[in-house]
Amino acid sequence: xxxxxxxxxxxxxxxxxxxxxxxxxxxxxxxxxxxxxxxxxxxxxxxxxxxxxxxxxxxxxxxxxxxxxxxxxxxxxxxxxxxxxxxxxxxxxxxxxxxxxxxxxxxxxxxxxxxxxxxxxxxxxxxxxxxxxxxxxxxxxxxxxxxxxxxxxxxxxxxxxxxxxxxxxxxxxxxxxxxxxxxxxxxxxxxxxxxxxxxxxxxxxxxxxxxxxxxxxxxxxxxxxxxxxxxxxxxxxxxxxxxxxxxxxxxxxxxxxxxxxxxxxxxxxxxxxxxxxxxxxxxxxxxxxxxxxxxxxxxxxxxxxxxxxxxxxxxxxxxxxxxxxxxxxxxx
Amino acid sequence: xxxxxxxxxxxxxxxxxxxxxxxxxxxxxxxxxxxxxxxxxxxxxxxxxxxxxxxxxxxxxxxxxxxxxxxxxxxxxxxxxxxxxxxxxxxxxxxxxxxxxxxxxxxxxxxxxxxxxxxxxxxxxxxxxxxxxxxxxxxxxxxxxxxxxxxxxxxxxxxxxxxxxxxxxxxxxxxxxxxxxxxxxxxxxxxxxxxxxxxxxxxxxxxxxxxxxxxxxxxxxxxxxxxxxxxxxxxxxxxxxxxxxxxxxxxxxxxxxxxxxxxxxxxxxxxxxxxxxxxxxxxxxxxxxxxxxxxxxxxxxxxxxxxxxxxxxxxxxxxxxxxxxxxxxxxx
DNA sequence: CTGTTAGCGCATTCAG
DNA sequence: CTGAATGCGCTAACAG
Numbered sequence: 001x002x003x004x005x006x007x008x009x010x011x012x013x014x015x016x017x018x019x020x021x022x023x024x025x026x027x028x029x030x031x032x033x034x035x036x037x038x039x040x041x042x043x044x045x046x047x048x049x050x051x052x053x054x055x056x057x058x059x060x061x062x063x064x065x066x067x068x069x070x071x072x073x074x075x076x077x078x079x080x081x082x083x084x085x086x087x088x089x090x091x092x093x094x095x096x097x098x099x100x101x102x103x104x105x106x107x108x109x110x111x112x113x114x115x116x117x118x119x120x121x122x123x124x125x126x127x128x129x130x131x132x133x134x135x136x137x138x139x140x141x142x143x144x145x146x147x148x149x150x151x152x153x154x155x156x157x158x159x160x161x162x163x164x165x166x167x168x169x170x171x172x173x174x175x176x177x178x179x180x181x182x183x184x185x186x187x188x189x190x191x192x193x194x195x196x197x198x199x200x201x202x203x204x205x206x207x208x209x210x211x212x213x214x215x216x217x218x219x220x221x222x223x224x225x226x227x228x229x230x231x232x233x234x235x236x237x238x239x240x241x242x243x244x245x246x247x248x249x250x251x252x253x254x255x256x257x258x259x260x261x262x263x264x265x266x267x268x269x270x271x272x273x274x275x276x277x278x279x280x281x282x283x284x285x286x287x288x289x290x291x292x293x294x295x296x297x298x299x300x301x302x303x304x305x306x307x308x309x310x311x312x313x314x315x316x317x318x319x320x321x322x323x324x325x326x327x328x329x330x331x332x
Numbered sequence: 333x334x335x336x337x338x339x340x341x342x343x344x345x346x347x348x349x350x351x352x353x354x355x356x357x358x359x360x361x362x363x364x365x366x367x368x369x370x371x372x373x374x375x376x377x378x379x380x381x382x383x384x385x386x387x388x389x390x391x392x393x394x395x396x397x398x399x400x401x402x403x404x405x406x407x408x409x410x411x412x413x414x415x416x417x418x419x420x421x422x423x424x425x426x427x428x429x430x431x432x433x434x435x436x437x438x439x440x441x442x443x444x445x446x447x448x449x450x451x452x453x454x455x456x457x458x459x460x461x462x463x464x465x466x467x468x469x470x471x472x473x474x475x476x477x478x479x480x481x482x483x484x485x486x487x488x489x490x491x492x493x494x495x496x497x498x499x500x501x502x503x504x505x506x507x508x509x510x511x512x513x514x515x516x517x518x519x520x521x522x523x524x525x526x527x528x529x530x531x532x533x534x535x536x537x538x539x540x541x542x543x544x545x546x547x548x549x550x551x552x553x554x555x556x557x558x559x560x561x562x563x564x565x566x567x568x569x570x571x572x573x574x575x576x577x578x579x580x581x582x583x584x585x586x587x588x589x590x591x592x593x594x595x596x597x598x599x600x601x602x603x604x605x606x607x608x609x610x611x612x613x614x615x616x617x618x619x620x621x622x623x624x625x626x627x628x629x630x631x632x633x634x635x636x637x638x639x640x641x642x643x644x645x646x647x648x649x650x651x652x653x654x655x656x657x658x659x660x661x662x663x664x
Numbered sequence: 665c666t667g668t669t670a671g672c673g674c675a676t677t678c679a680g
Numbered sequence: 681c682t683g684a685a686t687g688c689g690c691t692a693a694c695a696g
Contacts, residue, residue, distance in 0.1 A: 002673055013683045018675055025676095026681050043466065045443040049384040050673035053688050058381065060424070060445075068413065074406035081400065081427045085434070090441055092392070093425035095413045102417070109422055111377040113392075134375065250609065274606035277582065334689055345667045350691055357692095358665050382689035385672050 001044055009038040021046070052114055060090045061300065062110035062118040064103060064127065068095045071272050072243055072289060073121065076141060079293020080119055087301060089116070098216060100124035107131050117304045119296055120145075123185065123216070137308040139300040141292060144186045144314075151303060151313040153296040157187055157269075160285040160319035161194025164239055164267040167283070167321055169202045171329045173237040173265065177210035179225065179249055180241035181217075191241045191269055210235060214245065221245075225252050236330035237265035243272050246282065261328040271322055280325035287319045333376055341370040353378070384446055392422045393632065394442035394450040396435060396459065400427045403604050404575055404621060405453065408473060411625020412451055419633060421448070430548060432456035439463050449636045451628055452477075455517065455548070469640040471632040473624060476518045476646075483635060483645040485628040489519055489601075492617040492651035493526025496571055496599040499615070499653055501534045503661045505569040505597065509542035511557065511581055512573035513549075523573045523601055542567060546577065553577075557584050568662035569597035575604050578614065593660040603654055612657035619651045 007017035012031060019025040020035035027035075038044075052058040061084050065073040073095075081091050092115065094106035100123055107127040110118050117137035120128055125145035131138045138150035168176050178195045182188040192211065199209065212228040214221040225248060229235070238253075240246035246268035250260075258264050260280055268275060268284040275282035299313055339349035344363060351357040352367035359367075370376075384390040393416050397405040405427075413423050424447065426438035432455055439459040442450050449469035452460055457477035463470045470482035500508050510527045514520040528541065544560040546553040557580060561567070570585075572578035578600035582592075590596050592612055600607060603616035631645055 003675095004673080014673090015675075015684080016682055019682090022675080028681065031682090045440060045466070047385070047446060047673055048444045049381040049390065049446060050688090051675080052381040053379070053385055053672090053690090054674050054676080055688060056675075068406055068410040069403075071401075071403065071406070074400055074403070077425075078400040078427060081425065082429075085426065090424055090445070091426070092422055093409070093413065094417065094423070095410060097414075108377060112380045113422070114379060114381060134377070247605070247609075273579070274609050277579075277606055278609050279611045335691095336689080346689090347668080347691070348666055351666090354691080360665065363666085379689055382672090383691080385674090385688090386690050386692085387672060388691080 001042060003044070003046070006035065006039045006042060006044045009042060010035040057116050058114045059088065060092050060113055060115045061297075062092050062094070062106070062113070062115045064094050064096060064106050064110075064118070064120050064122045066096055066098045066103075066122050068093075070244065072270055072287075075289040076121060076293040079290035080141075080297045081293075082290070083294040083297035084301075089301075096122050098123050100126060103127040104130060111136060117300045117308075119300055135308055137300060137303040139296045139303065141296040142187060146186075149312060151296075151299040151315075153292055153299060153315045153317065154187075155287045155292065155319050156316050157190035158194035158197065160269055160287070160321075161191040161239070161241070162198045163194075163319075163321045164269060164283075164285050165195050165198035166202075167323065168237045168239065168265060168267060168327065169198060171237075171265070171327060173330050174204065175210065175232075175234040176237045176239060177212065177228070177232055177235045178239045178241060179212045179214065179228070179245045181214040181221065181245050183213050184216075188241060195239060221248055222252060225249065229256070235264065237267070237327070240266065240268045243268060243270040246270070246272075246275070246284075250278070250282065261326050262331060265327040265330070267327060269319075276324065283324045283327040284322050285319045286322050288317055292317055333374060335376070335378070338367060338371045338374060338376045341374060342367040389448050390446045391420065392424050392445055392447045393629075394424050394426070394438070394445070394447045396426050396428060396438050396442075396450065396452050396454045398428055398430045398435075398454050400425075402576065404602055404619075407621040408453060408625040411622035412473075412629045413625075414622070415626040415629035416633075421633075428454050430455050432458055435459040436462060443468060449632045449640075451632055467640055469632060469635040471628045471635065473628040474519060478518075481644060483628075483631040483647075485624055485631060485647040485649065486519075487619045487624065487651050488648050489522035490526035490529065492601055492619070492653075493523040493571070493573070494530045495526075495651075495653045496601060496615075496617050497527050497530035498534075499655065500569045500571065500597060500599060500659065501530060503569075503597070503659060505662050506536065507542065507564075507566045508569045508571060509544065509560070509564055509567045510571045510573060511544045511546065511560070511577045513546040513553065513577050515545050516548075520573060527571060553580055554584060557581065561588070567596065569599070569659070572598065572600045575600060575602040578602070578604075578607070578616075582610070582614065593658050594663060597659040597662070599659060601651075608656065615656045615659040616654050617651045618654050620649055624649055 004014050007014045017035045020027045020032040096102040103122040107130045121141040128145040128147040132149045140152045144152050240249045271284035271286040339346045349367045352359045352364040428434040435454040439462045453473040460477040460479040464481045472484045476484045572581045600616040603618040607614035
C-alpha cells in the first residue's frame with residue numbers, strides 16, 4: 001500500500017497523488033478528489049520513514065524521564081504529551097530508571113530516529129552533551145546539567161525550600177531536619193541550599209544542621225532514616241526534599257507512632273494528591289508540574305523552528321507553599 | 333554524517349562499512365576495526381528511517397493509554413516500557429485523554445511510523461479495528477474490544493469485584509452501594525457484573541441494587557455522588573469500582589464527616605499507594621499492574637516475531653483482595 | 665572477503 | 681496543471 005498504488009487507482013502519477021494528498025502545489029480539483037477517494041478507499045497511510053528520509057521532519061520528539069512511576073514525572077510527561085500532540089508531534093517516551101547509561105542509550109536512539117527535538121529530565125549530563133554536540137535541539141526540564149546550547153525549565157528550588165523552612169522557623173521551630181535523596185544534581189543541591197539559607201537568615205548559622213542524604217539508592221532508605229531519627233532526638237520538624245522521601249518520612253513517623261504535627265512537623269517539597277488525603281494533611285511546596293511540561297515543550301518547539309540554534313532560554317517557575325495541617329508550633 | 337562518510341574515512345565502500353557495523357556478513361577483522369574507529373570518531377549514528385524504509389523493522393512499539401496522570405496507567409506504561417526497552421524497542425507513548433478520536437489519530441500515527449506493534453489500553457474499538465485491519469500486531473491491555481486478531485491481557489474484573497463484595501457480605505453488610513464511572517466497556521461492565529453476582533449468590537437477588545454510574549464525564553461527579561449518598565441512606569458500605577471513584581468517594585465521605593468504617597465501609601477496585609497511607613487504610617482489590625504491562629509486551633513481541641498472525645492469545649490475570657481497615661461489620 | 669548495483673516510498677525539481 | 685526523473689541513507693543481492 002504505497003502512494004504508487006493510490007496513484008494507479010486514481011489514474012494519475014505518483015507525483016500528482018503526492019501533491020493532491022499533501023495539498024501543496026497545483027492539482028486540479030477533480031483529480032484531487034479522485035486521489036483522496038482512492039487513498040481513503042485503500043486505507044492508505046503515508047510512510048513517515050520515507051518522508052523523514054527525504055529530508056522532512058520526523059515529527060517525533062523524544063522525552064526522557066527517570067521514573068514514570070513517580071507521579072511527578074508522570075504528570076510532567078502528561079504535560080509534555082498534551083502540548084506536543086496538540087501540535088501534531090509524536091512523543092517517544094523513555095524511562096531511564098535513574099541510570100545514566102540508559103539515558104545515553106536513549107539519547108542515541110533519539111538521534112537515530114532523527115527526532116526533531118528532545119526533552120530531558122534525567123540524571124547525568126552525558127545524554128544532554130551528546131545530543132547537543134550532534135546539533136539536536138534540547139530542552140532540559142527540572143534539572144540543569146550545565147551543558148550550553150539548550151534551554152532549561154526549572155522550578156526555583158532554592159526559593160521553594162527556603163519558603164518551606166521559613167514557614168517552620170516562623171512557627172518557632174529551631175531544630176529542623178532535612179531528608180533528601182540526592183545532592184549531586186542542581187535540583188537537590190538547590191533545595192539543600194535553600195534550607196541552609198533559611199537557617200542562616202534566622203541566625204542559626206552556627207547552630208547544628210540536621211541533614212540526612214540518603215543518596216539515590218533504590219527504594220529502601222528506611223533503616224538509614226530510622227537511625228537518623230533515633231540520633232536526632234531534638235528535631236521538632238522535618239523538611240522532606242521531594243515526594244519520595246516525604247512518603248518515606250511520613251510512613252516512618254507513623255510507624256513509630258510519632259504524632260504529627262504535635263511531636264514533629266512535616267513539610268514536603270512537591271505536592272501529591274495523597275498529601276491532602278492523609279491525616280493530618282501535609283504542608284507542601286507545590287510545583288506547577290504539568291505547566292512545566294507544557295512550557296518545556298513550547299520552548300523546545302520554538303528552538304526546533306529556528307533550526308536548533310539561538311540563545312539559550314532559561315525559565316524558572318515559582319513554586320508556592322500550601323500550608324496544611326502537618327505543621328504547627330513546636331510544643332514546649 | 334552518513335554511512336558513506338564513515339566508509340570514506342575508513343577507506344572502504346559503504347556496503348562494507350554497513351556490514352562491519354551491523355556485524356552481518358564477512359568483513360576482515362582489521363577493516364571492521366577501522367570502520368568502527370571511524371564511526372566512533374565521527375560520532376556516526378545510523379538513520380533508522382533509512383533502515384526502516386529499506387524494509388527492516390522500525391524498532392518502535394506504540395503504546396496508547398487513556399490517562400497518564402492516573403497512576404494505574406503510569407504504572408502500566410512503566411511495565412511496558414521496562415519490558416520493551418530491555419528488548420531494544422522504543423516506546424512511542426500517546427495519551428488519548430479518553431477521546432476516541434485521539435485514539436484513532438494515534439493509531440494512524442503508529443501505522444505511519446510503521447511501528448512493529450501496538451499496545452492499546454484506550455477507550456473505543458475503532459483504534460483496534462483500524463490497526464488490525466492494516467495487519468498491525470496488536471495487544472490490548474486491561475480492555476477487550478472484541479476485535480478479532482489481537483491478543484488481550486486483562487484482569488479478572490468480575491472475580492475481583494465479586495471478592496470485594498463477598499468480603500463486605502461476609503462482614504454482614506446487606507445494603508452495599510457501588511460507584512462506577514463507566515459500564516460501557518468490558519472493564520466496568522464486568523466489575524458491575526461481579527457486584528451483582530455476589531449479591532445474587534447471597535440471596536439478595538430480589539433486594540435493591542444501589543448503583544451509581546457517573547459516566548465518563550470529566551473530573552467532577554461530586555454532586556452526583558452527593559445526591560446518591562443523600563438518597564441511599566440505608567447504605568452501610570460502598571464498593572468503588574476504580575481508583576478514580578475511590579478517591580472521589582473517600583473525599584466525599586470525609587467531607588461529610590462520615591466515619592469509616594464505623595458508619596460506612598469502603599472497598600476500592602485497584603490499589604494505589606495512598607490507600608495504605610490514609611486513615612483508615614483502604615481495603616482494595618490489588619491488580620498486578622506492572623506485571624500486566626510486562627506480560628502484554630511479551631505477548632505482543634511474540635506476535636510480532638511470528639509476523640502478526642496466529643491464534644489470538646488471551647491472558648486473564650487474577651487480582652487479590654487486600655483487607656485493610658476501611659471495612660468492618662455494620663453497626664447495629 | 666569486498667565493491668558495485670539497485671531500490672525501499674516519498675517529495676521535489678524540472679520539463680512538458 | 682501534470683508526469684518523469686532524481687535522490688534521501690541504507691542494506692541485500694550479486695559479481696568480482
